[in-house]
Structure formats: C-alpha cells, structure tokens
Amino acid sequence: MKVERPWVEYRLMTQIRALSQLPPNAELPRLPEEEETLLHNLSQAEDPVKWLEQTSGDTVVRMVLWRALTSLRTNLHASYRASQAEQHNIHLQQLGKPPRLTETILELLRDIETAHPTTISLEILKNVLNKLRYYSQDEEFRRFVAFVADNRDDILSILTQILDLPNHADVIAYIEEKYARIGAIETIRYLLSRVIPSPRSLLESSMKVFHPNISTSANGYPVTLSEVAIGRYGFALTLQTKISYKKLFNLPEGTTLLLAGWGGAEQVLDDQGYHYLLCYPLENHKGNGRTLNMRLQLLFYPAIYERAKQITLAVDHLSMSGVGFQPGQEVRRHHPHYVLESRDRLTWVVDVSQKEALRPRPWKAFIG
Numbered sequence: 470m471k472v473e474r475p476w477v478e479y480r481l482m483t484q485i486r487a488l489s490q491l492p493p494n495a496e497l498p499r500l501p502e503e504e505e506t507l508l509h510n511l512s513q514a515e516d517p518v519k520w521l522e523q524t525s526g527d528t529v530v531r532m533v534l535w536r537a538l539t540s541l542r543t544n545l546h547a548s549y550r551a552s553q554a555e556q557h558n559i560h561l562q563q564l565g566k567p568p569r570l571t572e573t574i575l576e577l578l579r580d581i582e583t584a585h586p587t588t589i590s591l592e593i594l595k596n597v598l599n600k601l602r603y604y605s606q607d608e609e610f611r612r613f614v615a616f617v618a619d620n621r622d623d624i625l626s627i628l629t630q631i632l633d634l635p636n637h638a639d640v641i642a643y644i645e646e647k648y649a650r651i652g653a654i655e656t657i658r659y660l661l662s663r664v665i666p667s668p669r670s671l672l673e674s675s676m677k678v679f680h681p682n683i684s685t686s687a688n689g690y691p692v693t694l695s696e697v698a699i700g701r702y703g704f705a706l707t708l709q710t711k712i713s714y715k716k717l718f719n720l721p722e723g724t725t726l727l728l729a730g731w732g733g734a735e736q737v738l739d740d741q742g743y744h745y746l747l748c749y750p751l752e753n754h755k756g757n758g759r760t761l762n763m764r765l766q767l768l769f770y771p772a773i774y775e776r777a778k779q780i781t782l783a784v785d786h787l788s789m790s791g792v793g794f795q796p797g798q799e800v801r802r803h804h805p806h807y808v809l810e811s812r813d814r815l816t817w818v819v820d821v822s823q824k825e826a827l828r829p830r831p832w833k834a835f836i837g
Contacts, residue, residue: 479734490511492743492774523655529652535586537628542578605632672705677827694817739777751835778822
C-alpha cells in the first residue's frame with residue numbers, strides 16, 4: 470500500500486487560500502493570463518479541488534498526463550546517466566538496465582516537459598501515449614515503470630494503467646472518472662510552484678532573530694515556537710518538540726521507526742487581517758532510537774507587514790508519522806505507516822511590535 474501523508478493536501482489548501490489575503494507588500498510574479506485567472510479563481514473557491522473537478526476537466530486531465538510523462542522522462546534521464554557513469558547503486562541493481570526508447574519519443578517527452586501543462590494540447594499528449602503503447606507490454610519497460618512508481622513517484626502507476634487501456638478506450642473520460650482529484654491537486658501544486666519565491670530570495674545570513682519559547686500541547690507533547698527570524702523579504706518560524714517513538718506510535722515489539730516526519734496546515738495571519746504564504750516547511754531530526762528531537766522550520770512570504778503588531782501561527786492537523794520496519798526487512802514504502810494527528814487546533818501568538826528595534830543577527834536555515 471502506498472504511504473500517504475495526510476497533511477499534504479491540507480497544506481496546499483491553506484497556501485492557495487492565503488493568496489487572496491496577502492498584505493500590500495507582497496509582489497507575486499506575473500503568470501500567463503490563463504494561469505493567472507485560474508489561480509485567482511482557485512484562491513476564491515470554497516473548495517478549490519472540487520471547483521477544479523467541476524469546471525476544469527480538461528485541465529486536470531492535462532495535469533495527470535503531463536505529470537506522468539514528465540516523471541517518466543526525468544527518471545529515464547537519471548537512469549541513463551547513472552548507467553553510463555557505472556553508478557550501480559542498489560536501486561540500479563534491482564532495476565537492471567533502463568529501457569531504451571526511440572529518439573523521437575525522447576524528444577517528444579522533452580518538449581512536453583518544457584510546455585505549460587495547463588494549456589498544452591491534449592492531442593499532443595495523446596500522441597505521445599499512442600507511441601508509448603508500443604512499449605506497454607515490454608518487460609524491461611514495465612519493470613522500470615513499476616520500480617520507479619513503487620520507490621519514487623506514484624504517478625507512474627497511473628501511466629501504466631492508461632497504457633493498458635484498449636486502443637478504442639476514451640483516455641480523457643477514463644482519467645476524468647478515476648483521477649480527477651489527483652489531477653486537481655497536482656494542478657494546485659503546479660500553480661503554487663509558479664508563484665512561490667525561491668528559498669534563496671527569502672533567506673538572509675543576518676535576520677532579526679528572537680526566541681519567544683511559547684509552548685502548547687499536541688497529544689500530550691509540548692510543541693514550542695522557539696524562534697522567529699524576520700527578514701526584508703520573508704520570515705521564518707521554528708517549532709520543536711521531543712517525542713518517544715514507542716509511546717507516541719504504540720509500535721509493535723521489535724519494530725523500528727524510520728523516516729519520521731511531521732506537518733500540518735500551517736497558516737500565519739496578523740492583527741491587520743492579512744495572511745502569509747507558507748513557502749517551505751523544512752525538517753531537522755536527531756534521535757537515539759528511543760526518542761527523537763524534531764524541529765520544523767516554516768518559511769513565509771512576504772515580510773511581516775509594517776503595521777502589524779502581532780502575528781498568529783495556527784496549525785491544523787499537526788501530524789507526526791513514520792515508516793516502521795522489522796530487523797532484516799528491506800525498507801520500502803509499503804511497510805507499516807504510523808500516523809498520529811492532534812485533536813485540536815494549535816496556535817501561537819507572537820508580539821512583533823518591537824521588530825524595528827531588533828538588531829540583525831546571524832541566522833541559519835535548515836537548508837542552504
């Protein structure tokens with residue numbers, strides 16, 4: 470079974486809604502008119518996913534096909550390079566030699582990757598699918614796609630199902646019926662990626678840093694807002710907690726927790742009524758096998774509005790998760806996945822009225 474992180478969709482919805490309530494100092498990049506209109510309508514929709522499903526069927530179909538085909542191209546390219554460099558890591562040993570597609574198909578896949586998925590012609594996408602059908606029963610090709618889908622990108626499993634359809638099947642209707650929701654979520658993810666600033670543009674070596682150390686409780690564990698770092702173009706909030714693997718997840722005897730993570734639908738608003746766009750959630754973990762020190766750094770855009778005296782960080786569905794495995798087992802995504810969500814909404818209120826008086830201090834992000 471595929472591992473799903475329940476907070477991912479919540480976070481996307483929070484981000485898309487924040488776009489309609491940003492403060493005056495926010496300057497987002499200009500998009501093509503079609504994408505600009507789509508993004509505006511989504512930010513106003515009560516349920517952005519349902520709105521896309523009901524009003525933009527062709528768009529969500531394009532997105533499913535574009536994501537699947539670009540994923541295929543990206544993974545093929547990576548495998549070709551690794552194979553040529555004789556980087557025979559464990560994944561390549563299991564995968565074997567990557568399938569060779571014709572230069573025509575590879576060129577078409579390159580063209581699709583550089584196109585706008587919200588406006589690319591459906592006929593172009595279907596044309597590439599028809600050419601790939603030649604390989605759909607090839608054992609080497611199917612083994613490659615199945616391996617990547619299981620270990621890296623679920624979207625390729627959808628491509629396999631599409632290629633297995635009879636030649637006379639209506640691909641568009643099939644995707645609309647089975648994968649409209651996935652296409653809608655991927656459309657939102659793509660549009661957000663077009664307007665979210667790069668980490669480099671938000672991060673500064675010197676920021677105005679202070680440590681409010683405000684704690685609240687999630688499932689009996691104190692979660693502390695330990696640091697606020699204010700920059701010229703954005704700001705960062707750092708949460709931290711310490712958990713016990715066994716107690717938190719009630720792990721079976723002999724099970725080790727791996728790949729622990731946490732998340733939620735984080736949103737920040739100020740006392741002027743403006744919201745801020747969460748750009749990057751960054752995690753940092755240190756553990757000893759029994760307990761885990763977890764830190765979550767949230768980068769927001771734009772900088773805190775000059776008239777704001779107070780900001781509130783609100784977190785819905787503060788979730789902690791991990792993949793469990795038994796000794797001797799190969800760690801794979803289908804192993805038991807433990808998820809715990811807090812029952813209540815968590816909030817931290819921070820006084821930023823003295824932010825202009827703070828002196829810049831060295832600050833380091835979890836990345837960079």
